[in-house]
Amino acid sequence: NAGVTQTPKFRILKIGQSMTLQCTQDMNHNYMYWYRQDPGMGLKLIYYSVGAGITDKGEVPNGYNVSRSTTEDFPLRLELAAPSQTSVYFCASRDDRGTDTQYFGPGTRLTVL
Amino acid sequence: QKEVEQNSGPLSVPEGAIASLNCTYSDRGSQSFFWYRQYSGKSPELIMSIYSNGDKEDGRFTAQLNKASQYVSLLIRDSQPSDSATYLCAVNNGAGGTSYGKLTFGQGTILTVHP
Numbered sequence: 001n002a003g004v005t006q007t008p009k010f011r012i013l014k015i016g017q018s019m020t021l022q023c024t025q026d027m028n029h030n031y032m033y034w035y036r037q038d039p040g041m042g043l044k045l046i047y048y049s050v051g052a053g054i055t056d057k058g059e060v061p062n063g064y065n066v067s068r069s070t071t072e073d074f075p076l077r078l079e080l081a082a083p084s085q086t087s088v089y090f091c092a093s094r095d096d097r098g099t100d101t102q103y104f105g106p107g108t109r110l111t112v113l
Numbered sequence: 114q115k116e117v118e119q120n121s122g123p124l125s126v127p128e129g130a131i132a133s134l135n136c137t138y139s140d141r142g143s144q145s146f147f148w149y150r151q152y153s154g155k156s157p158e159l160i161m162s163i164y165s166n167g168d169k170e171d172g173r174f175t176a177q178l179n180k181a182s183q184y185v186s187l188l189i190r191d192s193q194p195s196d197s198a199t200y201l202c203a204v205n206n207g208a209g210g211t212s213y214g215k216l217t218f219g220q221g222t223i224l225t226v227h228p
């Protein structure tokens with residue numbers, strides 16, 4: 001199992017550009033999450049999903065959108081990138097039964113200039 | 114606004130000592146508590162979870178929970194240089210079964226274990 005994979009690893013965007021951060025998990029987990037981590041800070045929840053077709057906002061959703069058409073994939077869309085979105089983005093997944101361990105992907109480091 | 118606060122760092126301890134990391138949370142409805150370790154440039158990895166008041170031990174790690182005081186801590190015994198990392202406290206509110214595993218994280222405490 002590859003676990004949770006994210007692409008790209010690094011990206012530099014210009015202000016106003018858009019991009020999609022990809023996240024895929026092969027553990028058949030229903031729950032998936034997007035977090036951002038600013039330097040020296042903890043993680044803040046952007047969006048989450050409890051299954052295909054079901055998504056909801058987290059603590060800091062402004063400037064982002066998500067979709068969940070399959071169990072495996074949970075892409076995060078940035079429209080009109082702003083310098084405040086410079087951060088490291090982590091995707092995570094969790095089984096909705098039994099253990100509540102969240103498994104994190106390796107992260108995407110995004111810089112908006 | 115549900116908050117999770119960790120003791121300010123960085124924390125530096127000598128090899129072989131006990132490292133003590135502390136965390137307080139604001140929501141009395143919180144059900145589940147986690148400690149994650151994050152090496153520089155890497156993603157967080159779960160090292161301990163605790164759900165009931167008291168102590169939970171796993172190897173060199175002991176998590177302590179006091180719901181009345183809204184306090185959770187992590188003790189690392191016989192600290193090793195390889196324990197040098199940022200430690201993140203996370204809380205799942207779990208109220209009414211609708212939390213869907215959402216976590217609120219503290220800001221992290223940087224631990225350095227020097228030889």
